[in-house]
Structure formats: C-alpha cells, structure tokens
Amino acid sequence: MRLHTQLFIISLLLLLTACSSSNSGSNSRYSMRHDAAPLRVPTPLEMQDAVVTKVTKSASAGRPYTVLGKSYTPMLNESGYVEEGIASWYGRKFHGYHTSNGEIYDMFAMTAAHKTLPLPSFAKVTNLSNGKSVIVRVNDRGPFHDDRIIDLSYAAAYKLGYYTHGTAKVKVEAVTLENSTASQTYIQVAAGSTLANIEALASSLRQQYQLPTNIVQQDAIYRLHLGPIHDAQHAQHVLNKLKQNQFKNAFLLYTQ
Incomplete structure (x- = not known):
C-alpha cells in the first residue's frame, strides 16, 4: 500500500508539471500561446480618438534595436511621416503587459505599435477600403512582419472595421500638436x-x-x-x- 501511494503521488506531480508547462508556453512571458479577441466589443467611450497632447519622448525606446535578426533605428522626429501599408491588431494575449515605453497595454485603449515612430507619439490611421479613420497613441514596438507597418489595439481595429479580418490596407500619418485639428x-x-x-x-x-x-x-x-x-x-x-x-x-x- 505504501508503494502504491508513493507511485500515485509521483504520477500526480508529473501530471501537474506537464499541465503547468503546456499552459505557460515555452520561452514566453505571456500567459496565452496565441492571440485572441476580447469577450466583449469596445464601448462608444473606448472608441473615442486619442487626444493629441504634448509628450516627453522615451529615451530608451528611441535607441536602435534588433528583433529577429533585423535592426531598426527609431525616428528622432515624426513630423511629415506618411506611409501606406498593411495594419494588423493585437488583443488578449498582450493585454495588461508592459509596452515598449513602459506603459501597460490596454486592448480597449486607442493605441498602436510601430517599428520606428518615436514613443510615445500620435498617428492618424485610415482604412483605405472604407475611409474610416482613427487617431491612436503609439506606445509600443512592432509588428515585426515585413508586410505590416502598424499594429493597432483591438478597439482601434474595431473602429476601423477590420477586427474580423485581421489585417487591412491603411494610410498612416503622424499627428503632432502643430498639425492636429484643434480638438x-x-x-x-x-x-x-x-x-x-x-x-x-x-x-x-x-x-x-x-x-x-x-x-x-x-x-x-x-x-x-x-x-x-x-x-x-x-x-x-x-x-x-x-x-x-x-x-x-x-x-x-x-x-x-
């Protein structure tokens, strides 16, 4: 009986260890292996555009960096930046974790990730398929895919109407206090x-x-x-x- 009890305890510990390993994911600080949409839609208040304000740029987020073997040099000044390309969005997997400039990512806030725009900064993103626009606060780095230029929060993607498609062709324009419409x-x-x-x-x-x-x-x-x-x-x-x-x-x- 004593041997059977010991074998049972060892088996139980191995099972718990295996479950813990599969849930935590290997080499990742995120609790989810794959990203997913939230369990509710954004509220009208959450879909309000980000307000363009005077900000202090993050010195650490302005240094050159390398991800997946590719090097990036952040802009010193975003004025005049305009680019068209593919936008994606990110949600529950990253919700509640720190962004590249130390803020907490909120998938219901009007924010975005960009490879080289200063952090933080602001950008107007327009969905070229339907003309819908949103102003976001850029506070994170990414998306690290060659075919994508910006990664929007779930709320921003919802407002632009592509949250069910995953990606959309967009126009990204940097917005500063000097060129922003008075809000x-x-x-x-x-x-x-x-x-x-x-x-x-x-x-x-x-x-x-x-x-x-x-x-x-x-x-x-x-x-x-x-x-x-x-x-x-x-x-x-x-x-x-x-x-x-x-x-x-x-x-x-x-x-x-």
Missing part, C-alpha cells in the same frame, strides 16, 4: 430626468470651475456637459476633482 474636450458630469436639478447643478459648476456648461437632452434624460475645455491636461485635472467629490461617474468626451 475640444467636454466632461459629462451627471445625467437625470429632472431638468430643474440639472440646471441648478450647471449653475453651481459654472461658478466653481469657471467653465461653460451645456445640457443635452436625449429621450427623457438630461445630460450635463462641462466645457469645452481646450487643454487636455486641464480637462483631466477637472475630471479628477469631480471624481474626488460626488461625481464618481463623470467621464471625458472628445470632439474633433
């Missing part, structure tokens, strides 16, 4: 069915934040928007203050 930022503070209450809140917030307000009616609901706010950092600061108070569900809205 306007709003904050949706609250929503309710009683107009008088929303109007009173609007009056109070106008005085407190010295910003204009706008009440938008949709069906029987009144939505209070604070703005426009032309500086993205100021908008984020106001949003943080609102959330620290009683407006936990406030969020940013962008228009181009």
Whole structure:
C-alpha cells in the first residue's frame, strides 16, 4: 500500500508539471500561446480618438534595436511621416503587459505599435477600403512582419472595421500638436430626468470651475456637459476633482 501511494503521488506531480508547462508556453512571458479577441466589443467611450497632447519622448525606446535578426533605428522626429501599408491588431494575449515605453497595454485603449515612430507619439490611421479613420497613441514596438507597418489595439481595429479580418490596407500619418485639428474636450458630469436639478447643478459648476456648461437632452434624460475645455491636461485635472467629490461617474468626451 505504501508503494502504491508513493507511485500515485509521483504520477500526480508529473501530471501537474506537464499541465503547468503546456499552459505557460515555452520561452514566453505571456500567459496565452496565441492571440485572441476580447469577450466583449469596445464601448462608444473606448472608441473615442486619442487626444493629441504634448509628450516627453522615451529615451530608451528611441535607441536602435534588433528583433529577429533585423535592426531598426527609431525616428528622432515624426513630423511629415506618411506611409501606406498593411495594419494588423493585437488583443488578449498582450493585454495588461508592459509596452515598449513602459506603459501597460490596454486592448480597449486607442493605441498602436510601430517599428520606428518615436514613443510615445500620435498617428492618424485610415482604412483605405472604407475611409474610416482613427487617431491612436503609439506606445509600443512592432509588428515585426515585413508586410505590416502598424499594429493597432483591438478597439482601434474595431473602429476601423477590420477586427474580423485581421489585417487591412491603411494610410498612416503622424499627428503632432502643430498639425492636429484643434480638438475640444467636454466632461459629462451627471445625467437625470429632472431638468430643474440639472440646471441648478450647471449653475453651481459654472461658478466653481469657471467653465461653460451645456445640457443635452436625449429621450427623457438630461445630460450635463462641462466645457469645452481646450487643454487636455486641464480637462483631466477637472475630471479628477469631480471624481474626488460626488461625481464618481463623470467621464471625458472628445470632439474633433
């Protein structure tokens, strides 16, 4: 009986070790062997374009590097960059892991990977088959395939309409503060069915934040928007203050 017990324990340990090896994948830091789409579609808020802001370029991500035996030299300045080629997208396998400039990859954020654009930077990507466009924040390196020029987040690929196809022919244009269309930022503070209450809140917030307000009616609901706010950092600061108070569900809205 003792021998049988020992054999059973050894067999069980070998089985667990084999399962662990097959799940973790060999020579990979990712928990998934193959990439996959998320279990839900992006929300309308998640499909808002990235807001072009002043950024500090990553020095480490600007150094020449080699992947799969091929060397790449990142651009010092992205101004004027335009290229047409194939775009792909990446999703669940990489979700939650660090990008090349140290940020955390979020497949529902408007981001992208590029071989040589400075990190971070911004780009307008247009699907040439349907004319749909999106502005993304480039914060990662890749895709390391000779026939592809950019790798978009799942949300960006969803907005461009090629998430079910895997790839699409696109035009990529670098966007800087100098050549970007002036964007306007709003904050949706609250929503309710009683107009008088929303109007009173609007009056109070106008005085407190010295910003204009706008009440938008949709069906029987009144939505209070604070703005426009032309500086993205100021908008984020106001949003943080609102959330620290009683407006936990406030969020940013962008228009181009």
